[in-house]
Amino acid sequence: MDRRELLKTGGLAALACLVGPVPLFAQAPAPTPGDTALRAVFDDIFQQTLRMQPTIATGFGLDTGANADLRSKLPDNSLASRARDLQFAKASLARVQVDPQTLSPQMRIHREVVAYMLEDLAVGPERFGLASTVYPFRLSQQSGAYFEIPDFLDSQHPVNNAADAEAYLARLEAFGRSIENDNEVTRHDAGRGWLVPDFALDLTLGQLQALRRPAPGDSTLVRSLVRRTGEKSIAGEWGPRATAIVARTVYPALDRQIALVRELRPAARTSSGVGTLPQGPAVYAAALASATTSTLTPDEVHDMGLRQVAEISAELDQILRAQGLTDGNVGARLTQLNNDPAQLYPDSAEGRAELIAGLNQGVQALRARLPEAFLSPPNDPVTIRAVPVEIQDGAPNGYYSPAALDGSRPAIYYINLKNVADWPKYSLPALTYHEAEPGHHLENSIANKADAPLIRRLIWLSAYGEGWALYAEGVADELGGYSGPIERAGFLQSYLFRAARLVVDTGVHSKGWSRDQATDYMVETTGFTRARAQREIERYCVWPGQACSYKVGHNSWVKMRKRAQEILGDRFDVRQFHGILSEGPVPLTLFERRVEERAREQLAG
Secondary structure: OOOOOOEOOOOHHHHHOOOOOEOOOOOOOOOOHHHHHHHHHHHHHHHHHHHHOHHHHHHOOOOOHHHHHHHHOOOOOOOHHHHHHHHHHHHHHHHOOOOHHHOOHHHHHHHHHHHHHHHHHHHHHHHHOOOOOOOOOOOEOOEOHHHHHHHHHHHOOOOOOHHHHHHHHHHHHHHHHHHHHHHHHHHHHHHOOOOOOHHHHHHHHHHHHHHHOOOHHHOHHHHHHHHHHHHOOOOOOHHHHHHHHHHHHHHHHHHHHHHHHHHHHHHOOOOOOHHHOOOHHHHHHHHHHHHHOOOOOHHHHHHHHHHHHHHHHHHHHHHHHHOOOOOOOHHHHHHHHHOOHHHOOOOOHHHHHHHHHHHHHHHHHHHOOHHHOOOOOOOOOEEEEEOOHHHOOOOOOEEEEOOOOOOOOOEEEEEOOOOHHHOOHHHHHHHHHHHOOOOHHHHHHHHHOEOOOHHHHOEOOHHHHHHHHHHHHHHHHHOOOOOHHHHHHHHHHHHHHHHHHHHHHHHHHHOOOOHHHHHHHHHHHHOOOHHHHHHHHHHHHHOOOHHHHHHHHHHHHHHHHHHHHHHHHHHOOHHHHHHHHHHOOOOHHHHHHHHHHHHHHHHOO
């Protein structure tokens, strides 16, 4: 799940009308006066965040009522906003510094998590002059208004009436300004030595040109509005008006962005990692701490990855040998399996449709088994879509977009189908369980129904969330979600892939590995196609540390389940253990503490 916001929704009163609360504690004490005061502070901080990030409000159906004006706006992504965001984070942090003894146990946890999040938000701009340590580049093949806004307008901005269509046009006009702001920030950061590698600029340029290539009236920006107003029979000159905005505002801004990338390209660095950039080693250490919510050093993460690659490869070796695959190392034998025609969908529109239909069947089949591992699991819908073709060259292989809280738009699980050969059939169940259920979709659905301040339910912490999703692939294995040893090999290959990420991410950013060196290691270790592996490595090069969050988080989930079993013995119930999801995302140190506390509370009766 890669294209995510820090805060994922908002509007406490609106949500309370939609879902019943899930208690965080078996017998939750009444709120204290300190609780009431701090909840009001949380809600105010959250509402200010919505005002600063209108796309979050729309994405979760919260651009209504007092926030109705946000439906026609985009975030302020100017260079000046960086200082504003830092000031907001520091001022908000000061507001939540209250005496924990005045709070109930639940609210102490909420305060601890929100304070952690606000402290982390300040690190990039305050220490390094960057918006973020994990996402330090405004413009790349994975980021920028050009990458984010077209898909947002098509998949999240609602078009149910003429007012929505007018708001779409207003955002389309603002899109041009957002591109210009990205140009300003990119030029400023490049002047300080912070620019993506040369190959990332090449990918960015290709995607910009793909977005710019159609005639204005044929662009996805126009066709989306025309299609949806037509489906709802909304009268108006929507096509001509949108075309005029694209021609007058959007395309000239894209032309200037294309020119900027071409201008910067000749002097672009050939090194892949941030370690060669100003303060690069310190930035990477901070990025690793942010992504993993741990104190692990790059060397410790690298060594952890090497150990786990060896362990998982040994388990895969036994499965593959039993299937008659004995030639070469594990990666080579997985490559043989990848090339088996029986494992491949046709590289056609029909093949892609068949692939997505198979994913939907897998979601439904496992959903029926969820009560074996979860108490009253939600049944919220999730839609499966291919990544938009305009951004598939740089987009992740798969990611999850949460639903609107009012039910107006379902959650979406995206899969990158640029090359169908990247997805042999045996590898797909693990991806689906990771992105949908019991992975991101189930975790998000449970957290959104919890009785907690919205700001707590909607914070995203990658080590917790990605760790859960990877752990969920193992829960699916326990529920019989993999059909035979070959699909189970696909599941273990997913674990192997995440362990290899620990090696290549630290290799690139801390040990000077090149993109090709990291890609070679990924291919040789996991058996992924070179195109798929290289796309992954290119992502890690512009998102330092993020790739490590998965396996570090997974290790914590596995360790703490074992710890809960040790404490509870015969009284251990995996459904009760998974109930911790209702407490929402937390840093791993707090997660481990809470597992111990919950187990001991259960043991005490």
